[in-house]
Amino acid sequence: MRKLNHILALAIAAGFLFFSCENENVSPGDEVPEEILSKLTQLGFSTDGVMRFEDGFLVENDIYLTAGDIHRMSPGHNIPVVEQYSTDNLVTATPRVITVYMPTGRKGFSSGEQAGLDEAIRRYNAENLTITFQRVTSSSADIVFQRLSKGDERRGILGSAGFPTASGDPYGTIKMSGILESTYGLSTDGIATIMAHEMGHCIGFRHTDYFDRSISCGGGTANEGSGSIGANHIPGTPTGADLQGNGSWMLACTDGSSRPFTNADKTALNYLY
Numbered sequence: 001m002r003k004l005n006h007i008l009a010l011a012i013a014a015g016f017l018f019f020s021c022e023n024e025n026v027s028p029g030d031e032v033p034e035e036i037l038s039k040l041t042q043l044g045f046s047t048d049g050v051m052r053f054e055d056g057f058l059v060e061n062d063i064y065l066t067a068g069d070i071h072r073m074s075p076g077h078n079i080p081v082v083e084q085y086s087t088d089n090l091v092t093a094t095p096r097v098i099t100v101y102m103p104t105g106r107k108g109f110s111s112g113e114q115a116g117l118d119e120a121i122r123r124y125n126a127e128n129l130t131i132t133f134q135r136v137t138s139s140s141a142d143i144v145f146q147r148l149s150k151g152d153e154r155r156g157i158l159g160s161a162g163f164p165t166a167s168g169d170p171y172g173t174i175k176m177s178g179i180l181e182s183t184y185g186l187s188t189d190g191i192a193t194i195m196a197h198e199m200g201h202c203i204g205f206r207h208t209d210y211f212d213r214s215i216s217c218g219g220g221t222a223n224e225g226s227g228s229i230g231a232n233h234i235p236g237t238p239t240g241a242d243l244q245g246n247g248s249w250m251l252a253c254t255d256g257s258s259r260p261f262t263n264a265d266k267t268a269l270n271y272l273y
């Protein structure tokens with residue numbers, strides 16, 4: 001019961017962060033076409049709260065997919081009943097240094113967010129993977145952080161990213177809220193967790209609990225069912241997502257706390273890279 005209460009509290013907090021403004025400002029033209037929703041379901045994505053975002057759609061809170069991406073994505077190979085999942089496309093040509101750029105200044109990110117990125121990179125590089133991240137001062141980096149629009153920051157979006165390209169490069173743009181520190185009051189470790197999460201998508205991680213987002217997001221059970229496809233189980237990761245302390249960094253929703261890599265996360269990272 002105690003755990004249940006904890007999860008509920010987390011869910012409410014997560015709900016606040018992600019969903020507080022989700023349904024505002026939606027006009028009839030903003031509706032997501034049925035064919036997009038059904039393709040997303042086939043690919044094993046939750047269709048809860050899918051919204052139009054820039055030139056495409058924001059799926060499961062923070063995954064940016066265009067209609068083209070959605071139609072190009074291929075089905076996965078395993079039935080999603082266990083913990084860690086990757087996309088079909090991964091970063092190739094490893095060992096490889098992935099450069100990361102985050103702008104500073106008025107249209108960039110605060111020192112607190114800069115520190116969050118440094119911590120996110122430190123967490124990955126501490127795992128001695130075949131990919132390492134390196135901050136650079138040139139905007140022609142492999143992954144470029146950009147501020148979300150003011151409107152998207154205000155409507156509660158925390159970040160967005162996509163999946164690796166078919167040619168094996170990491171997804172190149174992470175849109176990130178610039179108000180994680182100023183408005184949400186998140187710590188460096190909390191900010192690092194959100195940034196590491198978006199970087200996780202860029203290198204091919206899906207949401208740990210995508211088969212039931214109620215685990216981290218609260219609300220009703222949102223099971224995509226055993227017929228879901230488009231997510232490949234990573235061998236050696238345990239059965240069933242749960243919050244194990246603060247839980248995996250790839251859970252769909254966050255309460256803003258720090259989620260350093262769990263043992264299962266480390267297994268998954270080491271398996272892929």
Ligand SMILES: [Zn+2]
Nearest residue numbers: 062063197252
């Ligand atoms: Zn995500």
